[in-house]
Amino acid sequence: MADLESALGAIVGEAGVLTADGDKEKYLTDWPGANTGRAAAVVRPASTGEVSGVLKWANETKTPVFPQGGNTATSGGGVPDGAGNSIVLSLERMKAVRETSVSARTITVEAGVVLQEIHRLAEERDLFFPLSLGAQGSCMIGGNLATNAGGINVVRYGNARELCLGLEAVLPDGRVMDVLTGLHKDNTGYDLRDLFIGSEGTLGVITAATLKLFPLPKARATAFAAVPDINRALELLNRMQAETGGAVEAFEMIPKLMMEQYEKHLPHLKRPFADPPDLSILMEVAATSDREAAPAEDGAVPVMEQLEAILGEAFETGHVTDAVIAAAEQQRLEFWELRESAYEAVVKSGPRIGFDISLPLDQVHDFVANTEAAVEGIFPGARLSSVGHLGDGNLHYTVYPPDGEADRLEELRAEIKRAVLDSVGGYRGSFSAEHGIGDSKLTEMAAYKDPVAIDVMKSIKAALDPNGIMNPGRVLPA
Ligand SMILES: Cc1cc2nc3c(=O)[nH]c(=O)nc-3n(C[C@H](O)[C@H](O)[C@H](O)COP(=O)(O)OP(=O)(O)OC[C@H]3O[C@@H](n4cnc5c(N)ncnc54)[C@H](O)[C@@H]3O)c2cc1C
Incomplete structure (x- = not known):
């Protein structure tokens, strides 16, 4: 432990390494309190160079790394696993605004800038950054890109992916990949920006991004x-x-x-x-x-x-x-x-089975009607709720038990999940629309994602992270 502390302290400074239980606590439990992990240390680098140093050290020592932004992810990906031999790499000190261009309508920020702060910075310049979600006072742009966050404005502006022109990322071996451009057109080979967006910290650490800004609605x-x-x-x-x-x-x-x-x-x-x-x-x-x-x-x-x-x-x-x-x-x-x-009201509503699914827009109506019938057949009296971003086909679909039948919900959980997700698959929908895979949807990934697509993902992971240090056990099924 002393070795780890001094090695990391030499890279990020003593103040950047937290090892006391009380100091680590808030980084180890996620927002709804559903997942708690353990870590040898929480490391808080303040620059891309320091992130690079930490990953190089972790790769050499084969120490698992769990990157973390605002820790608001709802799919179990933001906190470490229970092994305790890992480090959490928090981006919270990387808060610099590197560049803003009003005429090009771009802003380049580091990964730890909180989403709401980007809204404020844009508005100060009479511009608008449209990514908008309930966690915007806490989530950070690095986390938003790592999860390809959606939210309420996707119908007009697209997901986080569509709002990002370029990014800087540190690879698991410590090399810094600079595709941080503000270009709208750049056909120079594979799109590595897109590879990192939505990769949920399994391929490296996003350290900065150039984002698109839009006219501010009056x-x-x-x-x-x-x-x-x-x-x-x-x-x-x-x-x-x-x-x-x-x-x-x-x-x-x-x-x-x-x-x-x-x-x-x-x-x-x-x-x-x-x-x-x-x-x-x-x-x-x-x-x-x-x-x-x-x-x-x-x-x-x-x-x-x-x-x-x-x-x-x-x-x-x-x-x-x-x-x-x-x-x-x-x-x-x-x-x-x-x-x-x-989301807060749903969490307070007690036992439930929640789905974050997407469907072709013209199939949403039939999906809701037919899936209700399927669930009713399994669990008579179950209550269903489809809250969602209808403009982009994303439903937060929830199954609640009839009053007093929470135990029965547990007994039927697997059967209901299968019925709902089979139904989603039947409409060529997705079992994970915007909240990502984390470690909570690995079974669905194995069952519903195209096996060739999973093979390709595993090849990419093996090429970039041969020691498997980045967010192990997340996104890719074993
Ligand atoms: C109340 C509430 C409402 C929400 N509403 C929405 C919504 O409408 N739409 C939506 O899409 N999501 C929503 N979410 C989920 C969550 O806010 C988003 O997934 C958000 O983008 C996560 O950002 P974060 O900074 O908190 O990331 P974290 O939770 O810290 O991390 C998320 C994942 O990204 C990885 N990661 C974080 N930072 C980096 C980085 N710099 N480089 C590489 N990997 C990294 C982590 O390892 C983890 O796998 C909501 C959450 C809450 C609590």
Whole structure:
């Protein structure tokens, strides 16, 4: 232990190495408290050179390394395993902003910059970084890229992958790979940036990234609308996209059960409807031009009027049965607080089987109907909830037991999981849409991922990390 401490201290300085139990604690348990691991030390390098030194040492000593950003991952990938011989490599001290270009609309930041801080830095320059998720006050851009995070704005701007132009990464042997460009076009061989995005720390450590920035919306129109079913919700989305020139920033589905869970577990949150409808959609349209954003003499904001008109027409055609448009910024924030508290309300709702799945948009309706029937056949009375980013086909699909039958849920867990995931596979969907694999979805990876794709991944892993030091036991099934 003393050897490890002094070797690492020589690379990152004494203050950069934590070995006392109390100091390590917060790095060893993940956000919901579901996973706890052990580590010989937590190492906190402050520069790319120090990350390189740590990985070179770990590779030579064959010490497992668990990279960590904000430790908000929900798939068990952010904390070390239980062996205790590893190090956690925290990026939290790598917080530099290396460059910002307003004219190129890019920002280059180190991996430890918290997502919300990137939002602030962009807004200071009248620009916008769209990646937006419930954990944005804690998660870091390195972690967002390592997990290819999604969130609420994917319908317009894409995942973390689409928002990154280039990155810098340290390979397991300590070499620094510099593909940190701000280029939009760069066809010079294999796309190594994309290889690291979504690799969940299994191939190396992302130390910096150049990100795309966008025009800052000057006004937003936000509404909750009750819709009769998912297919009609999708028709509404397509109509909104056509009417607004693709300015739909979010289209989030919230079923009745979720609204009831807010009422029960987070009663301080304001809910849009006194009687929750079976299905509601939280939608937002953004305007970046004065033409659409500036209030007229009577105070009317064009983008709000446009959303009102779309929803009015949707009433006529039966696509919407009720709607509440946020009249002021405060009400808009309340709508979003509700959506962003979904995970917290789900965690408080007790025993459940949760899925983070994605489906082709035109199959979501059939999937929900047919899978409900399959689950009902296995566990009569089970309650189902599909909360999700409907605009991009990502559902956070949850199965809850009937009251008082939590034990039965455990007995049926494997059977229900198989039925739901077989159903996802039948629609050519994905068993992991945005939360990654970590160590919680290795069985699904082995069962549902194309075996040739897994072989290719294993070859890449073996080529880059022959000693298997990076995030061992994560992402790739044995
Ligand atoms: C309330 C809440 C809401 C959430 N909502 C969403 C959502 O809407 N969409 C979504 O996609 N996710 C969501 N998440 C999950 C989580 O926030 C994201 O996965 C986030 O991108 C993780 O970032 P992090 O910095 O916390 O990474 P960590 O949890 O620290 O790490 C995640 C993984 O990335 C690896 N890693 C971290 N940093 C690096 C690095 N610099 N280089 C290489 N590997 C690294 C880790 O080893 C681990 O495997 C949510 C989580 C919470 C708690």
